[in-house]
Amino acid sequence: xxxxxxxxxxxxxxxxxxxxxxxxxxxxxxxxxxxxxxxxxxxxxxxxxxxxxxxxxxxxxxxxxxxxxxxxxxxxxxxxxxxxxxxxxxxxxxxxxxxxxxxxxxxxxxxxxxxxxxxxxxxxxxxxxxxxxxxxxxxxxxxxxxxxxxxxxxxxxxxxxxxxxxxxxxxxxxxxxxxxxxxxxxxxxxxxxxxxxxxxxxxxxxxxxxxxxxxxxxxxxxxxxxxxxxxxxxxxxxxxxxxxxxxxxxxxxxxxxxxxxxxxxxxxxxxxxxxxxxxxxxxxx
Numbered sequence: 183x184x185x186x187x188x189x190x191x192x193x194x195x196x197x198x199x200x201x202x203x204x205x206x207x208x209x210x211x212x213x214x215x216x217x218x219x220x221x222x223x224x225x226x227x228x229x230x231x232x233x234x235x236x237x238x239x240x241x242x243x244x245x246x247x248x249x250x251x252x253x254x255x256x257x258x259x260x261x262x263x264x265x266x267x268x269x270x271x272x273x274x275x276x277x278x279x280x281x282x283x284x285x286x287x288x289x290x291x292x293x294x295x296x297x298x299x300x301x302x303x304x305x306x307x308x309x310x311x312x313x314x315x316x317x318x319x320x321x322x323x324x325x326x327x328x329x330x331x332x333x334x335x336x337x338x339x340x341x342x343x344x345x346x347x348x349x350x351x352x353x354x355x356x357x358x359x360x361x362x363x364x365x366x367x368x369x370x371x372x373x374x375x376x377x378x379x380x381x382x383x384x385x386x387x388x389x390x391x392x393x394x395x396x397x398x399x400x401x402x403x404x405x406x407x408x409x410x411x412x413x414x415x416x417x418x419x420x421x422x423x424x425x426x427x428x429x430x431x432x433x434x435x436x437x438x439x440x441x442x443x444x445x446x447x448x449x450x451x452x453x454x455x456x457x458x459x460x461x462x463x464x465x466x467x
Contacts, residue, residue, distance in 0.1 A: 245413045255410055260379070263406050263420075263442055270422050271446075366395075366456040368464045373452045374403070374445035380453070383440035384461040386433035392459035396441065397426035401451040403443045411437020422446075430459070438465065 238249025242258030249255035372380050384392055396405075402423040409416045416434050421427075423446070433439050445451045457464060 242410065242415055244410070244415070247413045250411060250413075255415075256381070259406075259408065259410065259415075259442070260381075263379075263444070266406075266420065267404055267422070267444065267446070274422075365458050367458045367461075369454065369456045370464070370466050371452055371454040372443075372467075373450050374443065375450050376445055376448055379442060379444035380467060381440065381442040382455055382467075383438040383465040384431070384457060385463040385465060386431075386436070386439050386461045388433055388436045390460035391430050391432045392439075392457055392461045393430050394455065394457050395426070395428040396443075396453060396455040398424070399452040399454060401425070401445075401447055401449070403451055403453060404446055405444075406442045407431070407440070408442070409434060409437065409439035411435070440465070 234246060234248045235252075235254060237243040237245075238252075238254035238258050240258055240261060242249075242255050242262055244250055244255040244258075249258070370382065374380060386392060402425050404420075404422045405424055405427070406420040407418040408420075409418070412435065414435050414437070418431065418439075431439060441455070443453050
């Protein structure tokens with residue numbers, strides 16, 4: 183009995199369909215002029231990104247002022263400060279073996295002077311023994327050691343020389359006087375944990391001068407005194423492991439000028455800043 187729903191078995195075959203272009207999709211011809219135009223557009227976009235964002239964020243260079251508005255310039259300044267501190271630490275670590283080698287050479291160079299000094303002492307003892315008529319048996323090492331036990335006159339001789347006393351007095355370091363200038367307008371203090379940094383700026387007009395004094399309260403910090411704003415940047419001074427500083431700051435241009443401190447020690451450090459003079463505002467966190 184034949185099932186009426188059965189169909190004759192025939193091999194399946196894919197039939198090619200003609201390609202019909204979609205009217206809403208248009209292709210762009212790859213011409214030389216089109217490629218050049220696309221390349222120039224991409225290069226222009228990359229240049230805009232470079233100037234507006236990358237240079238301020240990486241190097242603190244802000245020719246347009248957009249980086250200052252977005253905060254990227256400050257981030258770039260901090261990166262440059264960290265890079266400078268890392269380079270200075272590496273140079274200090276490389277210089278330590280050289281300093282140790284110099285100390286060893288100084289000790290070796292001083293050895294002949296010490297031997298000559300001992301020979302002179304022996305000659306003096308021999309002369310004293312000859313004057314007092316000491317028997318030859320007392321010139322052995324045991325007898326010579328007895329007069330050497332009283333070096334008081336020998337030690338007192340250099341101190342009695344007025345020339346050496348004057349040189350020692352002139353070489354003595356003078357104590358650092360804490361500035362007593364009155365009239366500070368602002369005073370702020372911050373406690374920095376190890377590795378932590380902070381920035382304080384003065385809003386100043388070009389050519390105006392501000393007085394300052396800051397101290398690490400018995401410890402040391404790394405600092406960077408700089409200015410930025412309106413697409414301009416300047417670095418006045420920087421230092422490593424500095425306990426305190428005082429002086430005056432003259433603004434090279436109108437905008438913000440101030441300090442960035444970082445604690446590179448193993449303990450918290452309190453930084454205190456006193457400022458006075460010609461500035462409109464102290465900008466602190």
